[in-house]
Amino acid sequence: MKFKHLFFIPLIMILISVATSIIAFRYSKTLEQGYIKINQQETDVVFDGEYFVVLGNLSDSETFIEVESTEDDIEITTYDEENNIIKDFQVIIKEKDQPYDNSIIKKVFSDDLILIDEMEDYLFYVGLEEDKTYEFSMTQTDSNNDDQYLDLVLVNLPEHLYNMKDLNEGISFTTLVFAVLSGLTLLGIAYIKKED
Numbered sequence: 515m516k517f518k519h520l521f522f523i524p525l526i527m528i529l530i531s532v533a534t535s536i537i538a539f540r541y542s543k544t545l546e547q548g549y550i551k552i553n554q555q556e557t558d559v560v561f562d563g564e565y566f567v568v569l570g571n572l573s574d575s576e577t578f579i580e581v582e583s584t585e586d587d588i589e590i591t592t593y594d595e596e597n598n599i600i601k602d603f604q605v606i607i608k609e610k611d612q613p614y615d616n617s618i619i620k621k622v623f624s625d626d627l628i629l630i631d632e633m634e635d636y637l638f639y640v641g642l643e644e645d646k647t648y649e650f651s652m653t654q655t656d657s658n659n660d661d662q663y664l665d666l667v668l669v670n671l672p673e674h675l676y677n678m679k680d681l682n683e684g685i686s687f688t689t690l691v692f693a694v695l696s697g698l699t700l701l702g703i704a705y706i707k708k709e710d
Contacts, residue, residue: 520700521697521700523696523700524693524694524696524697524700525693527689527690527692527693527696528689528690528693530685530686530689531685531686531687531689531690531693532686534682534683534685534686534689535682535683535686537678537682538679538682538683538686541675541676541678541679541682542679544675545671545672545675545676545679547560547561548560548561548565548669548670548671548672549667549668549669550565550650550667550668550669551650551665551666551667551668552605552607552650552651552652552666552667552668553650553652554650554651554652555649555650556610556647556648556649556650557647557648557650558645558646558647559642559643559644559645559646559647559648560644561644561670561672562642562643562644563641563642563670563672564620564639564640564641564670565639565640565641565642565668565669565670566636566638566639566668566669566670567636567637567638567639567640567666567667567668567669568636568666568667568668568669569637569664569665569666570664570665570666570667571663571664571665572592572630572664573600575594575600576592576593576594576600576601576630577593577594577595577629577630577631578592578593578594578597578627578628578629578630579591579592579593579627579628579630579633579637580592580593580626580627580628581622581623581628581637581638582622583616583619583622583638584616585616586614586616587604587605587606587614588604588605588606588607588619588638589602589603589604589605590602590603590605590637590664590666591603592630592664593627597627599656600656601654601656601664602654602655602656603652603653603654603655603664604652604653604655605651605652605666606649606650606651606652607640607648607649607650607668608648608649609646609647609648609649610646610647610648610649618640618641618642619638619639619640620638620639620640620641621638621639622637622638623636623637623638640668642668642670650668652664652666
């Protein structure tokens with residue numbers, strides 16, 4: 515085999531790196547469908563199963579949170595250090611054109627006050643079915659008129675898709691590193707041979 519032909523090795527590795535990077539990007543885009551923001555919309559569910567709730571956009575004064583699943587809705591209340599109510603929200607997650615059914619709530623972390631900074635689990639889990647359309651609404655029911663609104667996002671990241679994304683990202687990065695190293699090595703050998 516001629517020495518020049520060895521330069522195809524780093525080129526092939528770069529092509530593998532680019533291909534696996536594109537595949538990883540596609541998995542990332544697919545996984546984005548597992549994030550559903552609760553903001554007065556209808557959404558077609560892509561992934562079947564339990565969705566956990568991620569909480570965001572809390573103010574510094576909000577120290578405790580309480581979640582209660584009732585027959586009519588999910589009630590989320592935030593409190594300050596003295597247990598005064600700061601914000602109160604009514605959340606409804608239901609299948610489109612169907613009455614609210616609280617059996618959609620699979621698990622509530624706690625009915626007691628939860629110290630926000632020490633939360634070790636998610637507020638609640640919701641069971642959603644793929645290929646169905648759900649309505650998501652959140653209404654502030656307290657008299658606090660500040661502009662800061664609570665962010666609630668339902669998340670379901672299928673493990674097999676997440677693992678495939680990570681695998682392809684790893685392959686892409688590793689092959690790119692080896693392509694660079696092998697290319698530099700071959701250039702070094704070519705330079706030494708030329709000097710001789």
